[in-house]
Amino acid sequence: MEETVRLNKFLSEKGICSRREADRLVDEGKVMVNGVCAVMGQKVSSADEIVVDGKKVSTKQVKPVLIAVNKPAGIVCTTARFEGEKNIVDMVKYPTRIYPIGRLDKESEGLILMTNLGDLANEISKASNSHEKEYVVTVNNQVTESFLDKMRRGMHLEELNADTMPCVCTKTGNREFHIILKQGLNRQIRRMCAACGYRVETLKRIRIMNIHLGNIPQGNFRNVTDAEFDKLIKDL
Known part of the structure; x- marks a missing residue:
């Protein structure tokens, strides 16, 4: 007998979408089994036979x-x-189905x-894993x-009825600082600044764990290297 798994896990492992997105699609009646x-x-x-939004899901590896x-x-x-909105999938136009890991507000x-590896996406996104993310804020x-x-x-x-964890903050300019977080509350940096009487003017994420933004042109992407991937997996 074929081994069975939850539908959202199956779709994430096939690179269709994240587990959360799969649940949303099921709830909207867009998944047929x-x-x-x-x-x-x-x-x-x-x-x-599984069909998502009118497209049959391949069983190939x-x-x-x-x-x-x-x-x-x-x-x-x-x-x-x-x-009226442009999403990151349409912007990237990757030839196979991939989806973003976590969020970065509009x-x-x-x-x-972005990945098609469901388990990797879940491990990086888990708040309990306390993975570092670094930002430049003005x-x-x-x-x-x-x-x-x-x-x-x-x-x-x-507004969130939540406490932020201690974090690393370094001044890098008159109105600029770097911040390293190990949690991902909704619009956390903007809310923290507002609580201190400041308004965020620009916010850029420059690192997730060992993966750095570097000199990727805005709107473009690069493949994560094998060395970066191996280090990422080791640190999860």
């Missing part, structure tokens, strides 16, 4: 893909399509990883040691 609308939590195997993308501001990090720019007022100390110590964000 053997001609019948899929249900949340359903188990499937490679013997099943997927060639692993991991790319580093320099996302411009104005691009949304989702595989979904919304009127107004922000910089590094985002704000509307002079960066002071008092401001940096507040950011470093962590704070309570009322």
